[in-house]
Amino acid sequence: MEFDATSADRLKMREIPPVLGELLREIPTVGNLDCPKVAERFFPSPTSDQTEETLREDWKAFVEPGLHEAFFDARQVVEADLRGMAEEGGFFTLTIPRSHVMAWIHALNQARLALVTHHELTMDESASWPPEVIATQDDWLRLQMGFYERILGWLVELVEPPPSAE
Amino acid sequence: MRAATEIEELEKTEEEVGLDRPWNVVVHNDPVNLMSYVTMVFRRVFGHSLQKAEDHMWEVHRNGRSIVWTGGRERAEFYVQQLHGHLLLATLEAA
Numbered sequence: 112m113e114f115d116a117t118s119a120d121r122l123k124m125r126e127i128p129p130v131l132g133e134l135l136r137e138i139p140t141v142g143n144l145d146c147p148k149v150a151e152r153f154f155p156s157p158t159s160d161q162t163e164e165t166l167r168e169d170w171k172a173f174v175e176p177g178l179h180e181a182f183f184d185a186r187q188v189v190e191a192d193l194r195g196m197a198e199e200g201g202f203f204t205l206t207i208p209r210s211h212v213m214a215w216i217h218a219l220n221q222a223r224l225a226l227v228t229h230h231e232l233t234m235d236e237s238a239s240w241p242p243e244v245i246a247t248q249d250d251w252l253r254l255q256m257g258f259y260e261r262i263l264g265w266l267v268e269l270v271e272p273p274p275s276a277e
Numbered sequence: 278m279r280a281a282t283e284i285e286e287l288e289k290t291e292e293e294v295g296l297d298r299p300w301n302v303v304v305h306n307d308p309v310n311l312m313s314y315v316t317m318v319f320r321r322v323f324g325h326s327l328q329k330a331e332d333h334m335w336e337v338h339r340n341g342r343s344i345v346w347t348g349g350r351e352r353a354e355f356y357v358q359q360l361h362g363h364l365l366l367a368t369l370e371a372a
Binding site for chain 2: 152153154155156157158159160166174177178181216217220221223224227260263264267268270271274
């Protein structure tokens with residue numbers, strides 16, 4: 112698979128194998144907020160101070176709906192880009208407009224956090240990439256986590272280049 | 278012009294929510310978020326230099342938490358909201 116950031120207005124991922132194409136398609140839907148643990152992780156309390164009940168109530172009423180919408184919007188942008196993923200010779204090419212990079216970063220981060228939280232993965236489990244053989248659901252999850260981490264790391268570096276690249 | 282009792286009530290309410298004292302914005306460790314991602318978020322939300330953003334990131338990583346900003350209550354709430362928008366675990370607490 113090849114990452115191409117040479118264009119001024121778009122990024123390309125080329126030679127994407129079908130299995131990784133499938134993992135890309137799961138990015139917008141993997142953040143299942145119906146899972147209470149995931150919802151709790153996505154919408155944490157703004158304070159641990161027991162006397163701040165009003166803040167917690169206001170947060171739920173006024174802040175969380177906005178966060179919900181922002182998380183959803185990022186996933187929608189990614190979903191739309193994924194609909195344009197093109198297949199050629201058994202491999203896929205994905206084009207990401209540079210203006211969508213932050214949405215991709217947010218959606219990938221959501222996906223990683225949701226996977227770890229929902230499946231209660233330890234960091235050892237989620238960081239051991241790539242599994243040599245995909246034989247179990249856990250192997251699939253590790254592949255998914257590792258793949259998302261690769262793309263996320265690449266995109267973050269594009270947004271905030273390390274000093275040597277600046 | 279407000280009645281004296283109304284002003285007293287307002288002052289009492291402001292005192293209760295601590296609008297006149299400093300508040301810390303604290304970021305807590307989450308082993309899932311990438312270090313480069315956390316650094317990027319600090320730079321985007323607070324406008325930190327790379328060095329300062331990385332210092333806070335390492336403090337979160339090593340100590341489990343870092344006070345990333347201190348100041349007025351309203352602004353502190355705004356920053357916590359921004360950090361939650363990036364899915365960082367952040368809280369505000371009285372300084």
